[in-house]
Amino acid sequence: MSALLGSARRHGFTLAYGLIVALAALLRLGGLTDVPHTLWVDEAWFGLKGREVVRGQDWLPLEPPGLGIGNSAYQIYAAALVQALGVPAAYSSRTASAATGVLVVAALYPTLLALWRGVLPEPGRQWGALAATAAMAMHFSGLLYSRGGGQMPASALAAVLVALGLYKTFASNRLRWAAFTGVVAGLGQNTYEAALGLPVWMAVYTGLRWLWPGALTRRRVLWLGGAAFLAAFLALAPFLVFFYFNPGIFLAHVGETQTVGRAGGAWASLLQAGQGLARVWLGVSFIGDELPGRNLVGRPFFDPFSSLLLWAGVARALWRARTPAFQLMLAWIGVMAIPSALSNEPPAFSRMLPMAPALCGFAGLTVAAAWEWTAARGRAAQLVTAGALAAGLALGGAASSHAYFVGWAGQPRLFDAIYxxxxxxxxxxxxxxxxxxxxxxxxxxxxxxxxxxxxxxxxxxxxxxxxxxxxxxxxxxxxxxxxxxxxxxxxxxxxxxxxxxxxxxxxxxxxxxxxxxxxxxxxxPAGARAPAPARRLDVEFAGGLRLTGYDSPAEARPGETVTVRLYWAAPGPLQARLTGFVHLGRGRQSDPLLAQHDGPLCPGFTPDRWSAGFRYLETRRLTLPAEAAPGEYDLRVGVYDPTTGTRLAVTSASVPAEDDRAILTPFQVR
Missing domain, CATH: 3.40.1010 (Cobalt-precorrin-4 Transmethylase; domain 1)
Structure with missing residues (x-):
């Protein structure tokens, strides 16, 4: 009978876990193309780069993006994968982010079960892991960044997998887990700059295990830790070679989004980092990220009920700080708080996202402790406690969902914040x-x-x-x-x-x-005519480009600026980028040449975008020298290929032309 009850309980936990993952998927994928109703520059950039991968144009399309755009190889390949599966490119990056967010939730439950095996009694371990997973499924920032099309959820997924691998490495004394941990941490460097904390976390936990090795020898601890770092190096090696020759690509976004250490010396940097850490920890429960694109302004990282649970869990972990699982979790939140602390305007919730699964885990520790406490007090106490905890988590989750779909997504400030x-x-x-x-x-x-x-x-x-x-x-x-x-x-x-x-x-x-x-x-309206030039003419150049008229004064004084407006037309796309010029001089040699203007022909319209049925009106300005001698000069116009310097031949002209320059009009300098 007990075996039957145990089997039913296991199936019940599995069913509950599946329902929580399904809820996470619904919250992250439901109405994804419309909420948020934007296509933020990062999201669009990843979609474009993913399309290049799908088309075989570039297998590693990383480049200095500027504008603070993230440069994540993971997000590019993830966007490419979902495009290959049929998702439109415009929504591929947010679909990849949403799927990654679901994976974070799905991976957290088995990770916590592994960490707490032998540490927490049954079934408190399962209840705690389920509660933590539910909290992560409904976490406001997890929801926001999973639907935003950015690379941030990938760093949280890397953190969960590193936690699993790092704990199993020393708990099982197996090199294969060290290799797993290293590969995840190494590849995780290609997710988001918050993942730069992963190797530091690995080093800190290895150090803690060296201090309290348990059944292992200290030499074995160092061997396992070294194996994990070697695997991380080997996994990252191809990218390290690329970044060695292109360091700006790796450092661009980091440099744009952190301020600590830029000025003021070491003490000022330490003070700034300390203030940043204080704001990060206050941000967990008391203050919010103030940027409207990153948060519902003023909302802390966790709601009050979840905050109460997680801080109680942190206290419990500190009380049992020599327990390896709790050491791992404390090191997790301690180290992974640093990237946010070093950011512009901390707390930056995007960089706190890798902390979120661990913080949810601490909330789960409190749920497990509550189950243990009520187990000795009868069925009624268990039911009341379970009901209160479930209601608190459900209300917090409902508040988070409402805050995202109604509060955050509906705020007018988003129009500018995420364009x-x-x-x-x-x-x-x-x-x-x-x-x-x-x-x-x-x-x-x-x-x-x-x-x-x-x-x-x-x-x-x-x-x-x-x-x-x-x-x-x-x-x-x-x-x-x-x-x-x-x-x-x-x-x-x-x-x-x-x-x-x-x-x-x-x-x-x-x-x-x-x-x-x-x-x-x-x-x-159809048939409407373009503005007519003051002086009509018809000069055709090789390839079909035509000059159909111009506006220009007939005279000017020394030192004045002459504005010439040229009216161009073409039968279709141009064959190449062309440079137009206007010369103001005298005679065939334009000697003396008083002024000239060379520049791309309508640079806002690339050659392939020229079309019949349009007049392309461009303005060129020439400034006469103050010492220009009075007299009669002429304006001459032509076009050349900037790659060779060769002028396009004038094939026909209604005005005089010499040396592939059309002579527009006599011009007087008074």
Whole structure:
């Protein structure tokens, strides 16, 4: 009968564990493409790099990303894997993050069971591990970062697996567990910079086991620890070679997101680190990460009920600090608090995430202790205690879920904090594409560029960089042309387009929570003509590029700036990047050459984006020298290939041309 009851209990724990993992999956994967309704630059970057791996373009697409973008090989390969399984590239990184977050929860239960075997009595061990796993499944920051498309959950998964391997290494006295630990810790360095604490944690725990070796000899402890570090080195070796030749890639994000040690000397750095550690530990239960993108501002890392449980568990572990399992857990939270302490504006909850499974484990220790205490006080006491603990964890989990899906995801500050505007603008552009041609600016702004490449790549929507010096104007196109302008980045294009097309209509806008239009879509009717030049002409260059007109003053005084506006057209994409020039001089040799302007031909439009039915209006400015002699000069325009310096031949011209330069007009210097 007892065997039957034991089997039923084991099956019950297994079922409960499965339900908790299913809950974690539901919270992390449910409505994933819409909450949060953004495509943050990190997430988009990982999706793009994952796509390069899937397409075989680059097997290790790491590069100095700038902008504080994480550079995680793990996240790139994880995004590539889910893309290979059929997930759209735009949502591949957040799917990978969510799946990793589920794995953290799934791995925590067996890890805690292994750590507490022989330390906690049955069935308190199982109840404690289940409670810890449930707390992790519903943990607010675990939920937030699992749905954010970043690499942070991977560092938490690495921490859980290192905990399992590190404990089993010394408990079983097996080299294979040392190898497992080292491989996980080594590869974990490619997840997130918080994982830099993993080797330190390994060293600290090895030192503790050397001080209290138990059944092992101290020599054996060092042998096992050394084997783990050797395995870590070998696992990381291919990446170490890469990072040796590209150190900036590894250090870029670390340097951008930590301030300790930059200035003030050793004592100032120690003081700053100490203050950071204090804020990290206060952040566990009392203060919150103040950045709205990283937290619901002011919310601590754990809710009050879970905090009460975990601090009681920490006290219990300290009371039994010579127990190897508790030494491991205390070293876990002690060492892994350091990356957050060294960050800008601690507590940085993203870097505290590897601590979260251990902190949940301490909460589980308190649950196990409560079960032990009630076991001697009868069934009624057990039921009351179990009900109170379950209710507290459930209410805390419900509060965390509400805080994320309603409080955090609905706060207006997220529009700027994680850049909602890029995705909303891209979605509006795709909706407009059904009605006609759509062009969206601006393309090179990194917070827009990566989301645009992922969401709009391969679609009918064109993206480009509009500048005051170059703008494409629709000219007699058969379909309406809609311009999407992000006004906070490009304030000049919308007024210019409205002046050129008085009949154009604003069809939609993406509104900022503060009440102004973040981006505006202006539709130009079919057949509308581009602005006409003051002086018409027709000069055709080799390859089909045409100069159809220009605006220019006929005279200027020495020291003044002459503004020349050129009207370009092309039958289709250009064959290469071209450089245009304007020379202001005298005669065939432009001697003397008073001024010139050389620069890329409409640099915001790459050669493949030139299209028939547009006039590309660019502005070039030439400043006359103060000592310019009065007299008659001329303006000459041409184009050349910047890689060879060879001018494009003028194949036909309605104005005089010499040496592949079109002569525009006589010009007087007064």
């Amino acid at each position: 909602f505007g890029a995705r909303l603008t891209a979605e509006a552009a795709l909706a407009q594409a059904a009605q006609g041609d759509v062009l969206v600016t601006t393309r090179s702004e990194p917070f827009v560029r990566y989301p645009f490449e992922l969401l709009l790549g391969g679609s009918a929507v064109e993206t480009f960089d509009a500048t005051p010096d170059c703008l494409p104007y629709a000219d007699g196109r058969a379909r309406p042309t809609t311009y999407g302008v992000i006004q906070v980045i490009d304030p000049a294009s919308l007024p210019a387009l409205q002046a050129a097309y008085p009949q154009a209509q604003i069809t939609s806008s993406v509104m900022h929570p503060d009440g102004y239009a973040y981006s505006v879509f202006l539709q130009v």
